[in-house]
Amino acid sequence: MKLSQEFVPDDDLNKQLRSAKSQLALYAKDLKALLSRERTKSCKLETTNQQLQAYAAEQHKTRELEKAYADTVIRLTLASRYKDEETGAHIQRLSHYSKILARVIGLDERDAQLIFDAAPMHDVGKVGIPDRIMHKQGPLDEQEWEIVKRHPILGANLLAGSPSLLLQTARDIALTHHERWDGSGYPQGLKGEAIPLGGRMVMLGDTYDALRSVRAYKPAFSHEKACDIILNGNARTQPGHFDPTLLEAFRDRHLEFDGIFSEIREEESTP
Ligand SMILES: [Fe+2]
Ligand SMILES: [Fe+2]
Known part of the structure; x- marks a missing residue:
């Protein structure tokens, strides 16, 4: 008697085995596809x-950089105040005037805030004007006046070259806050x-x-009297100096x- 016998499946069993094998093959294929999809x-x-x-890390870095830029510029702005008859309160008011104009002409809140934050730096270039001129009692002579008129370019140079949108806006404002709509301003006579x-906004608020x-x-x-001069003009100031849309916004507000x-x-303006 043989201890073991070779297993020989009958036809039925053979069929079942073949079917199970192909089922398994299909299952394995499905499993493989599923695994690959999951992976x-x-x-x-x-x-x-x-x-x-x-x-998120990039955003955080950008915010930190913006803060650092703003901080540096606030210090520069403070430094420029030591040179100037314009005060901290003037700088704060200018931000608020600009924001009113920005809202009236329909700028979105983000852009209005950007101008609000950048406006205080408009005269930062005055740090580069000699004290003997900035602190002179009495009227400036022609040559001294020409030196003062360099402050927009000095300010723009100080603020230039930054990747910060705040500083780019501040640079544009510093460079152009003495330009006039009719082209009679300085330093470039832009129109x-x-x-x-x-x-244009800071120019109106500053005036x-x-x-x-x-x-x-x-x-x-x-x-x-200030309204009358801005809206109707006098020997020094003319309505044509201002952007007509901003002038209308000023008339309204x-x-x-x-x-x-x-x-x-x-x-109240101690920083
Ligand atoms: Fe200025
Ligand atoms: Fe000013």
Whole structure:
């Protein structure tokens, strides 16, 4: 008697075995496809996660850089104040005037805020003007005046070359806040829309604020007189100096300018 017998399947069993084998082959194929899909998915997920993390880190870095830039520039702005009759309160008011104009002409909140943040740096170039000129009592002679008129270019050079949008906007404002719509301004004599919007806004706010304040060449004027000069002109200032759209915005909202001037005074403006 044989201890073991070779197993010989009968026809039925053979059929079942063949069918089971092909089922298994199909199952294995499905499994392989499934595994490969899952692997791709998890690989994609991993990549997406990595991308999200990299994006968040990049955003964080950008915010930190913006803060560092803003901090540096605030210090420069403070330095320029030591040179100038313009004060911290003036700088704050200018931000607010610019924001009113930005909103009235329909800029979105982000752009309005950008101009609000950049406006205080408009006179930063005055750090480069000699003290004997900046602190001179009495009127400047022609040559001294020509030196003062360099401050937009000095400021633009200080702020130039930065990847920060804030500093790029500040640079445009510093360079163009003495340009006039009719082309009679300085340093480049730019005309109309060739002057960046931020420069046009700061120019209007700066003019209003200077009219309301004491200057070496004039007393402080009332709100009514300042409005009259801006809207109707005098020997020094003409309505044609201003962007007509901004002038209309000022005509509509001049009371808010007065409110800001009365509210933000020097003693409250310690940075
Ligand atoms: Fe200026
Ligand atoms: Fe100013």
